[in-house]
Amino acid sequence: MNSTRRNFIQSSVIGTAGLGLGIASTTEVSAANRPETVEPETSVDVEVLVVGGGTAGTIAAIQAGRAGARVLLLERNSQLGGTMTTGGVAFPGLFDAWGKQVIAGIGWELVKECVALDEGQLPDFAKVPQRHWHNQVYINQFLYAILAEEKCADAGVEIAYYEFPQSVTKLDDGWQVDCVGFGTRRRVRCQQIIDCTGGAEVVGLLGLPRLREQERQPGSFLFMLGEAHEPGRNQIHRLYVHGADSTNSRTATVANLTGRKSILQKVRQEQKRLMHLQPETGFRESYRIEGETLITVGDYTSGRVFNDAICYAFYPVDLHTKSGVKPQPLKPGKVPTIPLRALVPKGSRNLMVAGRCVSSDRLANSGLRVQASCMGMGQAAGVAAALAAKQATTPLEVPLREIHDLLRSHDAIIPGDA
Numbered sequence: 001m002n003s004t005r006r007n008f009i010q011s012s013v014i015g016t017a018g019l020g021l022g023i024a025s026t027t028e029v030s031a032a033n034r035p036e037t038v039e040p041e042t043s044v045d046v047e048v049l050v051v052g053g054g055t056a057g058t059i060a061a062i063q064a065g066r067a068g069a070r071v072l073l074l075e076r077n078s079q080l081g082g083t084m085t086t087g088g089v090a091f092p093g094l095f096d097a098w099g100k101q102v103i104a105g106i107g108w109e110l111v112k113e114c115v116a117l118d119e120g121q122l123p124d125f126a127k128v129p130q131r132h133w134h135n136q137v138y139i140n141q142f143l144y145a146i147l148a149e150e151k152c153a154d155a156g157v158e159i160a161y162y163e164f165p166q167s168v169t170k171l172d173d174g175w176q177v178d179c180v181g182f183g184t185r186r187r188v189r190c191q192q193i194i195d196c197t198g199g200a201e202v203v204g205l206l207g208l209p210r211l212r213e214q215e216r217q218p219g220s221f222l223f224m225l226g227e228a229h230e231p232g233r234n235q236i237h238r239l240y241v242h243g244a245d246s247t248n249s250r251t252a253t254v255a256n257l258t259g260r261k262s263i264l265q266k267v268r269q270e271q272k273r274l275m276h277l278q279p280e281t282g283f284r285e286s287y288r289i290e291g292e293t294l295i296t297v298g299d300y301t302s303g304r305v306f307n308d309a310i311c312y313a314f315y316p317v318d319l320h321t322k323s324g325v326k327p328q329p330l331k332p333g334k335v336p337t338i339p340l341r342a343l344v345p346k347g348s349r350n351l352m353v354a355g356r357c358v359s360s361d362r363l364a365n366s367g368l369r370v371q372a373s374c375m376g377m378g379q380a381a382g383v384a385a386a387l388a389a390k391q392a393t394t395p396l397e398v399p400l401r402e403i404h405d406l407l408r409s410h411d412a413i414i415p416g417d418a
């Protein structure tokens with residue numbers, strides 16, 4: 001390198017550092033990790049395919065990987081975390097109920113590490129808060145997405161971004177799932193599928209029954225006007241997008257266009273700077289599955305302990321409508337549970353869901369859909385799928401005791417345990 005060029009680079013680095021504009025560092029994709037770009041078709045054989053790397057799917061994949069399964073995690077966006085990161089709802093709850101922790105395991109591990117690395121604060125679960133949201137945990141969405149990738153890598157989970165399934169074919173011993181991404185096609189053979197797409201899209205592709213309300217809860221766009229958003233610290237502004245529909249790319253496009261247009265209007269009206277904007281609408285409600293068990297609002301509010309309960313859930317009944325939301329807190333001492341059979345589409349084998357599409361009526365779902373519960377379901381589905389793959393059977397035929405034991409050994413809390 002000639003000295004003039006070297007001097008120029010040195011002064012650029014010093015110059016930008018001096019102005020606080022840049023950090024002079026680089027990274028490079030290693031040769032071992034570089035996929036073959038000239039070959040547009042690829043195929044992979046795994047035990048567990050997790051579709052959707054959001055709140056529930058990330059945890060399901062890490063858990064299945066830690067349980068020894070070969071796992072592929074398919075995510076149609078560019079990062080993990082789903083509604084928590086891409087949607088910006090970075091305040092997961094609720095891990096506690098009535099003065100003690102009721103959901104732990106891998107989701108909690110990630111949240112805790114994220115808060116520690118970000119020098120944030122965890123709520124004191126020994127205190128029963130006056131308002132339920134006081135015990136939600138503020139996390140740095142950017143850090144969470146990266147930590148989730150690290151945990152997947154450590155668990156041996158392969159991640160495929162920008163890809164989604166186009167067709168799913170039943171085989172004698174599992175599934176063939178044909179996926180597309182841009183410039184690539186992938187054929188996946190797997191024994192078990194966990195559908196964590198939020199709206200049970202794989203279940204839909206298979207033509208299995210799904211439930212959907214005529215009018216759904218609004219979505220929300222998260223943004224910050226007039227003041228900086230400090231991730232993991234402050235509340236973020238929200239704008240309801242009524243009629244937001246995540247059924248397909250056409251309806252989701254309309255929701256995003258509508259939300260951004262309203263935000264532009266606000267900027268003009270309030271004459272404040274737009275300091276932060278999430279890349280897409282957060283969707284509260286779309287499809288739910290019709291599972292082997294359907295959780296009713298009565299089950300939910302009475303804290304029914306199902307005999308195949310795999311985790312707790314805790315949140316008020318929380319239905320957002322055109323006139324806003326009036327959370328209905330649960331009665332003191334009540335802690336709902338989620339049965340394994342609510343994660344299994346009715347009449348199916350080798351297929352589970354986890355997350356907000358859990359089999360439930362609308363009001364029960366308005367409480368069940370929150371992030372800690374989705375993480376609990378994800379972990380349970382990861383365990384059940386990994387065990388079913390090893391035993392060459394379907395999740396509902398794995399002895400429940402084995403599912404519980406493996407969950408406990410990965411720090412999950414099982415309903416009924418002290």
Ligand SMILES: Cc1cc2nc3c(=O)[nH]c(=O)nc-3n(C[C@H](O)[C@H](O)[C@H](O)COP(=O)(O)OP(=O)(O)OC[C@H]3O[C@@H](n4cnc5c(N)ncnc54)[C@H](O)[C@@H]3O)c2cc1C
Pocket residue numbers: 051052053054055056057074075076077080081082083084087089091092093094136163164165196197198201219220221282283284354355356357369370371372374
């Ligand atoms: C505005 C708003 C406020 C909320 N407030 C709270 C709150 O305060 N506290 C709380 O705990 N919860 C809250 N929730 C609820 C909670 O955030 C969600 O219900 C939960 O995160 C859903 O998790 P999930 O895993 O089911 O779906 P997501 O986290 O949405 O994950 C689904 C993932 O699947 C991917 N995907 C979808 N389809 C495909 C496909 N075909 N192929 C591949 N990938 C696909 C998506 O890109 C996404 O990454 C809120 C939700 C919203 C929208």
